[in-house]
Amino acid sequence: MLVVSSQLLVVSNHQSSVNSQQSTVTNSQFPIPTHNMRICFIGDSFVNGTCDPKCLGWTGRICAAACGQGHDITYYNLGIRGETSADIATRWFSEVFCRLPHYSDGRIVFSFGVNDTHLEKEKNRIEVEKSIENARAILTSAKEIFPVLMVGPPPVIDADRTNRIANLSEQFSQVCSELNVPYLDVWTPLQKSEIWQKELTENDGSHPGAAGYAELAKIVHNWSGWKAWFKNINISEQETVTLFRAVGKKEMELIKESDFMEFPPRLSFQPTFYPVLQKAYAIQIARDWNTKDAASGYFGYVTCFRVAAEFLEKYPVQTVGSSSHQEYWIPAEELVEFNRNIVGKIEIFAEYQP
Numbered sequence: 001m002l003v004v005s006s007q008l009l010v011v012s013n014h015q016s017s018v019n020s021q022q023s024t025v026t027n028s029q030f031p032i033p034t035h036n037m038r039i040c041f042i043g044d045s046f047v048n049g050t051c052d053p054k055c056l057g058w059t060g061r062i063c064a065a066a067c068g069q070g071h072d073i074t075y076y077n078l079g080i081r082g083e084t085s086a087d088i089a090t091r092w093f094s095e096v097f098c099r100l101p102h103y104s105d106g107r108i109v110f111s112f113g114v115n116d117t118h119l120e121k122e123k124n125r126i127e128v129e130k131s132i133e134n135a136r137a138i139l140t141s142a143k144e145i146f147p148v149l150m151v152g153p154p155p156v157i158d159a160d161r162t163n164r165i166a167n168l169s170e171q172f173s174q175v176c177s178e179l180n181v182p183y184l185d186v187w188t189p190l191q192k193s194e195i196w197q198k199e200l201t202e203n204d205g206s207h208p209g210a211a212g213y214a215e216l217a218k219i220v221h222n223w224s225g226w227k228a229w230f231k232n233i234n235i236s237e238q239e240t241v242t243l244f245r246a247v248g249k250k251e252m253e254l255i256k257e258s259d260f261m262e263f264p265p266r267l268s269f270q271p272t273f274y275p276v277l278q279k280a281y282a283i284q285i286a287r288d289w290n291t292k293d294a295a296s297g298y299f300g301y302v303t304c305f306r307v308a309a310e311f312l313e314k315y316p317v318q319t320v321g322s323s324s325h326q327e328y329w330i331p332a333e334e335l336v337e338f339n340r341n342i343v344g345k346i347e348i349f350a351e352y353q354p
Contacts (some may be wrong), residue, residue, distance in 0.1 A: 037229070038074045038104045039063070042092050043111040046154060046216075047079025053209035058257035059109075061217035062226065071230055084115045085125045085134035092138060096145070103260050103348045106146040107229060110138065113153035114206070117164040124164065132171050139181050149225050150176050151184045154216065155191045156207040158250060160275060162191070182225030188217055240306040240343050243275040243328070244282035246289070247297025252348075255303070260346045266332035273330040273338065275307075277317065279349070281325050287352045300352040309340040 019142060041047050041059040056064070063075040072164070076094050079327020080087070087109070100106030113135075116126035126134070135150075142148045152169040155162040170186045176183035190196045195215045199208035208215070220226055245263070247255065254264035276282050286300030315328045330338050 004313055009145065014117040030221060036072045036074055036105065037107060038075045038076070038100050039107045039109060040078055040096050040099055041109045041111070042078045042088060042095060042305060043151075044083045044088075044115055045081035045207060046114065047111050048077065048081055049079070049213060051203050052213045053256055054210045056213065057214050058212075058217040058220055060215060063223045065217075065221050066230060069230075077113075082115055083112065085112050085131050085138070088112050089134045091140050092142065096142075100146060101164075102154050102256065103345065104318055105345050107148075108142050108146050109149045110142070111153070113168050114156065114165055116159055117153075117168060119161075128168060128171060131168055133177060135172055135204060136175050136179070139176065139179050143179065143181055147229065149182050149184070149229075151220060152184050152186050154196070157197075157200045162187075166191075171189065175304035182223075182228075184220060184223050184225060186216060186219055199339075239309050241309050241312055242304065242306050243277060244279055244349065245275045245305075246282045246285035247301050247302045248290050248293065249299040249301075250295075250297060250302045252299070255346055263335060263346070271332050273335050274327045275305075275330070276325075277327060278324055279304075281327075283350060286350065291352050291354050298354055302349040302351075303346050304349040305346045306343040307338070308341040308343060313337070 028305075033145075047057065047059055049055060049060065057077070057079070059075065059079070063073050066073055073221050076099050092108075092110075096106070096108060100108075115129065116124060116128075116131045118125045138152065139148060150172065152172055153165050155165055166187050169185055170271075173183045173185060175181075193212075193215050196208055196212045199212035200206065203209060251264060255262070258264075261274065276285075282302045286302045288298040290300030291298055312328065315330065317326050318329050319326050
């Protein structure tokens with residue numbers, strides 16, 4: 001039986017040129033990923049960084065620090081001044097949906113609550129019970145989609161309001177514990193922080209300046225919940241190999257079911273798994289083979305992923321016809337171990353159909 005790579009050797013340059021016009025998504029729209037983590041920070045003015053003259057807030061600072069350690073992060077500051085837990089419950093999903101595509105390594109950090117404690121007609125703007133209900137609903141839904149963290153509300157100058165914030169923070173902590181969502185109490189350390197208190201006094205009584213946000217950022221940056229997101233992706237570019245694979249419609253559905261973490265088992269008549277080294281080679285297979293193959297659903301997807309270089313050392317690179325057609329031959333029974341050595345998620349690089 002001819003393998004796919006062998007059949008592709010007969011595709012002419014002219015045919016490739018013609019078929020390239022069939023692409024529904026051009027590959028130039030999909031930069032080759034390394035390991036990019038996309039993080040949505042959703043909350044209020046403290047997430048926004050209100051009153052920070054450097055326009056970084058705590059979210060910008062912790063992401064800058066992570067990038068400085070070699071991590072590749074795309075972060076979205078989705079803090080809106082004045083918003084309560086009710087406002088965030090209404091908008092969070094639509095915010096995330098358009099920024100964290102299903103194939104990405106998406107993460108969400110929530111932080112809200114201070115505005116819930118603002119008094120209107122001698123009552124909390126959002127009653128405590130409702131704040132708890134909102135937080136529970138938000139976190140329950142969000143954790144089913146992406147990894148989630150929650151950073152608690154910080155203290156303000158007004159003593160009575162600060163006590164209400166402290167109580168709400170304790171309630172949020174209990175909710176997170178029940179839902180197994182990591183929670184960071186920032187009220188306690190910031191209430192004791194001279195820098196935080198000084199900057200609140202010098203500003204509007206609620207928001208710090210640059211030094212205060214730096215203080216909050218330091219607390220989050222050193223938090224085990226935040227650190228845990230990065231401890232498994234510290235493999236550098238030199239320690240991984242970027243590979244590509246063309247797949248059809250059914251295989252893509254199975255990859256999606258795994259949350260883009262693994263390739264599905266081979267079928268009984270498929271003794272070998274063929275990831276390739278060249279982007280152009282994978283495009284050629286997806287565009288010129290899969291789109292004509294009924295078993296592929298007449299769809300061709302180019303996937304891109306990284307594999308630990310040490311694992312690949314035992315497999316020689318196979319050249320099929322020319323130096324631009326190189327691939328690894330992974331025995332079907334070793335695919336499980338291959339999947340375990342994928343660093344990050346499998347990403348969609350391009351898509352083709354007739």
